[in-house]
Amino acid sequence: xxxxxxxxxxxxxxxxxxxxxxxxxxxxxxxxxxxxxxxxxxxxxxxxxxxxxxxxxxxxxxxxxxxxxxxxxxxxxxxxxxxxxxxxxxxxxxxxxxxxxxxxxxxxxxxxxxxxxxxxxxxxxxxxxxxxxxxxxxxxxxxxxxxxxxxxxxxxxxxxxxxxxxxxxxxxxxxxxxxxxxxxxxxxxxxxxxxxxxxxxxxxxxxxxxxxxxxxxxxxxxxxxxxxxxxxxxxxxxxxxxxxxxxxxxxxxxxxxxxxxxxxxxxxxxxxxxxxxxxxxxxxxxxxxxxxxxxxxxxxxxxxxxxxxxxxxxxxxxxxxxxxxxxxxxxxxxxxxxxxxxxxxxxxxxxxxxxxxxxxxxxxxxxxxxxxxxxxxxxxxxxxxxxxxxxxxxxxxxxxxxxxxxxxxxxxxxxxxxxxxxxxxxxxxxxxxxxxxxxxxxxxxxxxxxxxxxxxxxxxxxxxxxxxxxxxxxxxxxxxxxxxxxxxxxxxxxxxxx
Numbered sequence: 261x262x263x264x265x266x267x268x269x270x271x272x273x274x275x276x277x278x279x280x281x282x283x284x285x286x287x288x289x290x291x292x293x294x295x296x297x298x299x300x301x302x303x304x305x306x307x308x309x310x311x312x313x314x315x316x317x318x319x320x321x322x323x324x325x326x327x328x329x330x331x332x333x334x335x336x337x338x339x340x341x342x343x344x345x346x347x348x349x350x351x352x353x354x355x356x357x358x359x360x361x362x363x364x365x366x367x368x369x370x371x372x373x374x375x376x377x378x379x380x381x382x383x384x385x386x387x388x389x390x391x392x393x394x395x396x397x398x399x400x401x402x403x404x405x406x407x408x409x410x411x412x413x414x415x416x417x418x419x420x421x422x423x424x425x426x427x428x429x430x431x432x433x434x435x436x437x438x439x440x441x442x443x444x445x446x447x448x449x450x451x452x453x454x455x456x457x458x459x460x461x462x463x464x465x466x467x468x469x470x471x472x473x474x475x476x477x478x479x480x481x482x483x484x485x486x487x488x489x490x491x492x493x494x495x496x497x498x499x500x501x502x503x504x505x506x507x508x509x510x511x512x513x514x515x516x517x518x519x520x521x522x523x524x525x526x527x528x529x530x531x532x533x534x535x536x537x538x539x540x541x542x543x544x545x546x547x548x549x550x551x552x553x554x555x556x557x558x559x560x561x562x563x564x565x566x567x568x569x570x571x572x573x574x575x576x577x578x579x580x581x582x583x584x585x586x587x588x589x590x591x592x593x594x595x596x597x598x599x600x601x602x603x604x605x606x607x608x609x610x611x612x613x614x615x616x617x618x619x620x621x622x623x624x625x626x627x628x629x630x631x632x633x634x635x636x637x638x639x640x641x642x643x644x645x646x647x648x649x650x651x652x653x654x655x656x657x658x659x660x661x662x663x664x665x666x667x668x669x670x671x672x673x674x675x676x677x678x679x680x681x682x683x684x685x686x687x688x689x690x691x692x693x694x695x696x697x698x699x700x701x702x703x704x705x706x707x708x709x710x711x712x713x714x715x716x717x718x719x720x721x722x723x724x725x726x727x728x729x730x731x732x733x734x735x736x737x738x739x740x741x742x743x744x745x746x747x748x749x750x751x752x753x754x755x756x757x758x
Contacts, residue, residue: 265733269726276719283712290705297698304691311684315677322670325663332656332663339649346642353639360632 266730269730272722272726276723279716279719283716286712287709290709293698293705294702297695297702301695304695308688318670318673318677322674325667325670329663329667332660335656336653339653342649343646346646349639349642353635356632356635360629
């Protein structure tokens with residue numbers, strides 16, 4: 261029986277050792293599997309972190325590229341605006357250049373006219389010197405024949421001088437009108453240059469001819485028609501106000517509002533017609549005043565010429581007496597000298613006025629030259645800036661081409677990444693599923709380990725119990741077997757064995 265018990269105990273001990281070895285082997289496998297899972301998890305985490313870092317860097321790089329592209333487009337927009345401004349400045353410069361060339365041509369024409377006028381004035385001075393010499397010769401000569409001959413010659417010379425005077429007056433008036441028009445045009449051009457390319461109002465040419473041709477038509481036809489239309493409109497408006505408005509279909513309130521609005525509009529238009537009639541009447545009065553002044557000047561010149569001819573006739577009638585001849589000669593000489601002095605004084609005044617106008621035109625021309633030079637300087641600066649901007653545009657175009665190439669490459673890489681992304685996501689899902697499976701297996705293994713630990717503890721308790729029983733059996737085997745022993749000792753033995 262002891263042998264059987266020992267055999268059973270040995271079997272149990274062997275089974276316990278086998279279980280321990282198996283448990284150690286399972287524990288080693290479990291640790292290796294856990295390490296492998298941990299390693300795979302770390303590798304997966306590192307790969308995912310690297311992928312996230314790579315994608316974040318790629319997207320940040322793409323964001324920087326897009327921001328640079330946006331900045332480039334904004335710069336291109338500002339450059340297009342600057343190009344439009346430069347085109348407008350170029351057009352203004354061309355317009356100013358054309359106006360300047362026209363002013364230069366007109367100034368040349370004025371210089372030529374002034375030179376012609378100076379030549380005619382020199383010719384007139386020569387004739388005046390000849391008349392003075394003739395007067396001196398007449399003073400030296402006393403005889404009647406010489407006086408008659410000199411008087412006839414003087415009369416012919418006077419007629420020639422009156423013709424020259426009329427021609428000179430006409431030329432002076434035409435030149436004065438041209439100078440006034442040039443002055444107004446220069447003032448308008450200066451105002452345009454100062455206002456940065458704003459168009460000014462240029463003076464019209466040949467105003468005197470148009471006034472002379474159309475003043476009669478305006479006085480006889482336009483002004484009475486305008487006054488009649490204004491009076492008729494005023495009477496019609498008063499009649500409508502007195503009799504009331506026509507009824508409308510939409511109601512009393514809308515009808516009264518519409519009638520009031522129509523009446524106000526008609527009254528405003530009639531006031532505009534009244535102001536236009538008043539302005540036209542004032543302008544006609546001013547133009548008629550100018551024409552009256554011109555007629556008055558012409559009549560005064562004609563009266564002066566008639567008075568001179570009358571005096572000459574009187575002088576010729578009074579040449580019968582010898583005593584009156586000398587008086588008539590003296591009167592004629594004094595009259596001629598006074599007339600010549602007045603003419604010379606008037607010519608000097610006209611020449612001084614023309615010189616002053618010429619100086620003003622020259623000053624205006626100098627001012628225009630300065631303004632044009634400033635405009636040319638500004639244009640040269642703008643051209644330099646345009647060249648610099650063109651160089652910058654070329655560089656930016658190169659960078660744009662480079663960026664476009666990079667963008668195409670990035671698009672290709674993005675397409676490749678987008679193609680790889682589903683596979684990576686599938687692999688990630690598979691790996692997550694594997695991780696979940698491994699975690700479940702790990703949990704199962706942990707539960708099995710706990711169960712095995714409990715079994716090992718139970719086996720350890722059994723082993724301790726068996727070892728105690730073996731020691732008791734060994735002790736009992738060392739003592740002699742007493743079959744006739746007391747029952748108390750046998751009971752103590754079995755209790756100890758248990």
